[in-house]
Amino acid sequence: EPEVTQTPSHQVTQMGQEVILRCVPISNHLYFYWYRQILGQKVEFLVSFYNNEISEKSEIFDDQFSVERPDGSNFTLKIRSTKLEDSAMYFCASSEAGTEQFFGPGTRLTVL
Amino acid sequence: RKEVEQDPGPFNVPEGATVAFNCTYSNSASQSFFWYRQDCRKEPKLLMSVYSSGNEDGRFTAQLNRASQYISLLIRDSKLSDSATYLCVVTPDNNAGNMLTFGGGTRLMVKP
Numbered sequence: 001e002p003e004v005t006q007t008p009s010h011q012v013t014q015m016g017q018e019v020i021l022r023c024v025p026i027s028n029h030l031y032f033y034w035y036r037q038i039l040g041q042k043v044e045f046l047v048s049f050y051n052n053e054i055s056e057k058s059e060i061f062d063d064q065f066s067v068e069r070p071d072g073s074n075f076t077l078k079i080r081s082t083k084l085e086d087s088a089m090y091f092c093a094s095s096e097a098g099t100e101q102f103f104g105p106g107t108r109l110t111v112l
Numbered sequence: 113r114k115e116v117e118q119d120p121g122p123f124n125v126p127e128g129a130t131v132a133f134n135c136t137y138s139n140s141a142s143q144s145f146f147w148y149r150q151d152c153r154k155e156p157k158l159l160m161s162v163y164s165s166g167n168e169d170g171r172f173t174a175q176l177n178r179a180s181q182y183i184s185l186l187i188r189d190s191k192l193s194d195s196a197t198y199l200c201v202v203t204p205d206n207n208a209g210n211m212l213t214f215g216g217g218t219r220l221m222v223k224p
Contacts, residue, residue, distance in 0.1 A: 033211070043156060043199070045211035056211055091155055093212075099144060099203075101212060103155040 002026045004104035006092050012110045013082055021077045021107045023092030031095040032075045034067065035103075036060070036088040043091070049075065050098070082111045115139060116215035118200050124221045129190050133218045135200030136182045144203040144210070145176055147185050149196040150217065156199055159185075190222045 005024045013019050025032050034046040047057040049067055066078045075094075079086055089108050093101040118135045125131050137145075145162035160167065162174040162183055173186040183200055197217040203210040 035212070042216045043150075043212075043214040045213065048211055058211070089153075098210065100146070100158055100161060102158060106155050 004092055004094055004102055006090075006104040006107050008107060009105065010108045010110070012112065015084060015111055016081050019079050019082055019109065021079075021090050021092075021109070023075045023077075023094075023104055024073050025075055025092065025094030026096075026102060027073070029094035029096050029102075031055075031098045031101075032067075032069070033093040033095070033101060034077045035091045035093060037091065037106075038088045046077070079109075082109075084111050087111045114215075115213050116200055116202055118198075118215040118218045120216055120218060122219040122221050124223060125190055126223055127190055127192060129222075130186065130188045131190055131220060132187075133185045133198055133200075133220075134182055135184070135215055135218075136180075137200075137202045137213075138181070139202070139204055139213075140181060141205055142181075142202040143205050145174075145183050146201040146212070147172075147174055147183075148199040148201055148214075150199055151196050156201075156214075159198070187220075190220075192222050192224065195220055195222045 007022045032049040037043045047061045048055045064080045068076050089106045091106045092104040095101045147159040148156040149159050150156045162176045166175040171188045175184045197219045199217045200215040201212045
């Protein structure tokens with residue numbers, strides 16, 4: 001069964017550093033998403049991406065965040081200058097038709 | 113008022129029991145509804161979509177009450193493997209690519 005994959009599984013970084021989280025969505029899916037979940041809290045939407053552009057973004061997704069689909073398979077989330085409060089689990093999701101979304105295993109980001 | 117509200121639980125039930133969870137949502141324009149399950153420190157996994165007519169998948173039955181803005185999930189003949197957090201999820205309207213809004217989840221623990 002096809003699945004979303006994410007790398008790395010765990011990323012530790014120093015405050016102020018840039019990080020890039022990588023995702024490979026399911027191959028025939030057209031809609032891509034990033035969500036985050038701070039430990040003990042609910043899953044929160046960050047951004048959705050379709051047809052090579054951002055279709056929606058939340059208040060969390062400020063100028064420090066960017067997304068890119070650099071080739072036909074990868075979908076990346078970049079955080080330019082990490083803050084302590086960026087520590088969370090980051091989930092990538094993809095959808096064939098924009099309805100049911102399937103999640104990757106997540107990247108745990110720890111900012112020291 | 114929270115957008116998607118769930119009783120956090122935990123619900124402690126014996127194997128074989130029937131258990132029901134409810135969820136309320138605040139946006140009357142919400143169009144798509146889902147139940148996801150999340151195991152500890154893992155990604156949300158789609159359990160089932162919820163349709164206006166209600167739907168059943170094996171031991172799981174989901175129902176939607178648009179007038180009262182609530183969604184339910186019924187699990188029959190609980191198994192130990194059903195122990196997880198169940199997430200109620202809505203999207204704001206029927207446009208493709210929409211963000212998912214998650215509830216905080218209801219924790220279920222099935223005991224032998």
